[in-house]
Amino acid sequence: MIAGLVWLLCWVLPVPGSPEEAVVATVGGFVITERDLLDSYEFGPSFVKRYPDPLRKHLDYMVYERLLALEAQRLGYDTSAFVRQRVAALEEDLTVDQLYEDEILANIHLTGKEIEEGVQKQRVNLRLRWLHTTDGEEARRFEAELNKRECFDSLYTTHRGKGDAVSDHSLETTLFRLEHDTPQLAAGIAKLKPTQVSAPIEGPDGYYIVRLDGVWQNPVITETEYGTLKDGVTKTLMSSRAEQLAADYVKTQMTGANPVIKAEGFNIVRAYVAEKGLSQDSRVKWDIPSTFMTEAGPQLIGTSGEFLSRPLVFFGNSMITVRDYIVWFDIRQFQLKTSSLEAFNSSIKRTIWKMVQDKLLSDEAYTRQLNRRDEVRKETGKWNAKLLYLAGRSSILHSIRISEESLKLEYERTKSDYKDHAGKPLSFAEARDQVWTTMYYAEEEKILLQTLSRLKTLYPFSYNEEAIHRLTGEIKMESDPVNVIFYKPGGTFPRVAFPTIDESWQRIP
Numbered sequence: 420m421i422a423g424l425v426w427l428l429c430w431v432l433p434v435p436g437s438p439e440e441a442v443v444a445t446v447g448g449f450v451i452t453e454r455d456l457l458d459s460y461e462f463g464p465s466f467v468k469r470y471p472d473p474l475r476k477h478l479d480y481m482v483y484e485r486l487l488a489l490e491a492q493r494l495g496y497d498t499s500a501f502v503r504q505r506v507a508a509l510e511e512d513l514t515v516d517q518l519y520e521d522e523i524l525a526n527i528h529l530t531g532k533e534i535e536e537g538v539q540k541q542r543v544n545l546r547l548r549w550l551h552t553t554d555g556e557e558a559r560r561f562e563a564e565l566n567k568r569e570c571f572d573s574l575y576t577t578h579r580g581k582g583d584a585v586s587d588h589s590l591e592t593t594l595f596r597l598e599h600d601t602p603q604l605a606a607g608i609a610k611l612k613p614t615q616v617s618a619p620i621e622g623p624d625g626y627y628i629v630r631l632d633g634v635w636q637n638p639v640i641t642e643t644e645y646g647t648l649k650d651g652v653t654k655t656l657m658s659s660r661a662e663q664l665a666a667d668y669v670k671t672q673m674t675g676a677n678p679v680i681k682a683e684g685f686n687i688v689r690a691y692v693a694e695k696g697l698s699q700d701s702r703v704k705w706d707i708p709s710t711f712m713t714e715a716g717p718q719l720i721g722t723s724g725e726f727l728s729r730p731l732v733f734f735g736n737s738m739i740t741v742r743d744y745i746v747w748f749d750i751r752q753f754q755l756k757t758s759s760l761e762a763f764n765s766s767i768k769r770t771i772w773k774m775v776q777d778k779l780l781s782d783e784a785y786t787r788q789l790n791r792r793d794e795v796r797k798e799t800g801k802w803n804a805k806l807l808y809l810a811g812r813s814s815i816l817h818s819i820r821i822s823e824e825s826l827k828l829e830y831e832r833t834k835s836d837y838k839d840h841a842g843k844p845l846s847f848a849e850a851r852d853q854v855w856t857t858m859y860y861a862e863e864e865k866i867l868l869q870t871l872s873r874l875k876t877l878y879p880f881s882y883n884e885e886a887i888h889r890l891t892g893e894i895k896m897e898s899d900p901v902n903v904i905f906y907k908p909g910g911t912f913p914r915v916a917f918p919t920i921d922e923s924w925q926r927i928p
Contacts, residue, residue: 443887444478446485446880449804453886456481460894463919474891478882480920484808486874491811502806508750509802510790511781512912517789518780522668527660529653537652538645540595546633547608548589550578551625558619558626571616571630595652599659604629672779673772676734680771684731687711687741689767692748696755697763705760734775737782747774751913777911805918812921815870819862821855830854860926867927 444451460467460477470476496502548571552558561578565571579588598605604627607620611631619626640648693707702709710717711726718726727742753770756762789795830837830847837850847854907916 441883441886443883443890444482444881446482447489447878449485449488451478451481451485453890455801456890457894458917459919462917464922464925466922466925467920468896472891473896474894475887477920478887480924482880482882483871483924484920485804486871486878486880487811487815488804488807489878490870490874491807491814494811494814496807496810496814497803499810502803502810504746504750505806506799506803508747508912509914510795510799511777511784512910512914513795513798514784514790515777515780515911517792517795518784518787519665521787521789523661523664524657526664527657529656529660533656534649534653537595537656538648540598541593541648541652542636542640543594544591544633544635544637545594545597545631546589546591547604547629548575548632549627549629550574551588551627552578553625555619555621555626558628561628562619565616565628575630595655599655669776669780672783673776676737676775676779678732678734678772678775680732680768681730684729684741685767685771687726687729688731688744688771689764691741691745692755692767693763697757701757705763732771732775734779737778739774739778744771744774747777753913781911801918808921812867815866816863819859819866821858821862826851826854826858829858833857864927 441453442450443453443456456474456478459481460474463477467473467477467480491497491502550558550561552561561574564574575588592600594605601622603620603622607617607627608629608631611617611629613631613634615631617627617629617631619628690707690709690711693702693705694709697705697707701707710719727740727745729741730738731741731744732739748770753766753773755766755770784790827847830850833854834844834847834850837845837853839845839849845853907914
């Protein structure tokens with residue numbers, strides 16, 4: 420149970436800057452600094468980078484979002500469960516990141532010898548092909564055939580699989596990367612010479628028989644190339660060491676807490692999650708009830724406070740209730756396995772252990788008052804503004820109503836615009852969703868522009884034109900920008916790594 424838990428925290432560079440850094444814009448009580456703008460721009464959507472003055476345009480959208488956030492604050496959305504719960508979860512995640520830096524990153528020390536050995540291994544290139552099977556007996560038959568001088572190429576072609584691409588059974592990598600990405604394969608081919616074939620190597624998903632097709636090394640590299648190799652190797656070694664230290668830290672915490680899941684609480688949680696994410700057929704097939712019996716008769720899971728207050732997990736001197744889990748789960752919306760009842764049960768249990776792990780780490784971090792650090796406060800403030808914006812925008816656009824009659828009228832007016840790939844006109848039923856989207860976006864633009872015009876008269880805002888001009892001259896213009904999303908999958912709150920502007924602004928001039 421415990422061995423599989425890993426403290427998955429995305430290792431990102433700390434936010435640079437200082438309290439004295441220049442302010443590029445103020446919107447009511449919100450302040451946008453140079454670093455805020457550059458981070459948001461660098462990790463933001465690509466559409467804005469196609470404007471003639473992209474940094475200024477990006478800042479405009481940041482100002483728009485804060486105007487909508489101010490309006491949401493005025494309307495009381497900062498006290499709503501949507502905003503409060505998510506801000507608290509994000510602050511918790513940022514606080515646990517500080518614990519990670521103190522307990523994990525601060526305790527990693529690489530020697531020059533380790534780094535140099537890694538660089539030399541990174542210079543060794545390998546080309547591999549393999550036979551793969553989930554059956555141990557079949558793997559031994561492959562080995563026996565090869566020992567009888569059966570040609571590897573023949574077996575490779577025959578057993579690769581009709582629908583498999585060559586890349587599914589071959590790889591070109593470096594010795595260093597192989598040792599860190601797939602250590603079982605690296606150990607299994609360590610003594611092979613070029614053209615030799617390994618014995619069956621057991622991996623996490625079956626057995627591999629690997630042929631080392633080639634080994635080569637670039638004999639001479641430039642100083643710049645060496646520096647690039649060294650930086651990459653150092654980061655990989657740091658990440659690998661951090662992963663192991665984090666796993667050990669979490670294991671110690673979980674062992675000391677000795678968490679125990681209560682059967683009744685688990686069944687209630689499973690019923691709640693099933694009602695949200697499973698079809699009626701699956702719930703009936705797997706005999707997962709939607710009600711539980713009380714003295715007053717059968718009650719629905721979601722409407723009975725009695726069920727939600729039942730204990731789910733005991734650990735140390737603490738307890739997590741069903742309600743605690745439901746709030747935690749609803750914010751994070753983990754994807755659960757639904758291929759079978761066993762897989763569904765197992766994936767729910769994994770999320771419960773994840774919640775306990777998060778609780779232990781956050782309790783430790785808050786006990787140390789790491790939430791009071793400037794970086795946590797600053798980053799939490801950014802996320803608070805983002806969540807207020809989302810709540811405000813959603814409230815404004817919630818008023819959009821498009822009737823079926825107006826859809827039909829718009830279709831009749833513009834039906835020549837709706838055709839299939841062959842150029843054949845689409846019927847109303849076929850084009851309905853496209854018509855709805857077109858009408859919705861038109862209403863969205865109108866309402867947002869009207870709202871922003873009104874908010875600009877209510878809330879003071881200003882730009883630091885000198886700072887914007889200087890930063891514009893420093894940024895690198897991209898000829899063909901593409902969207903890259905930096906996602907933080909671990910920690911206590913899976914999320915995009917940085918708050919930036921909403922991509923839907925590309926529909927608003």
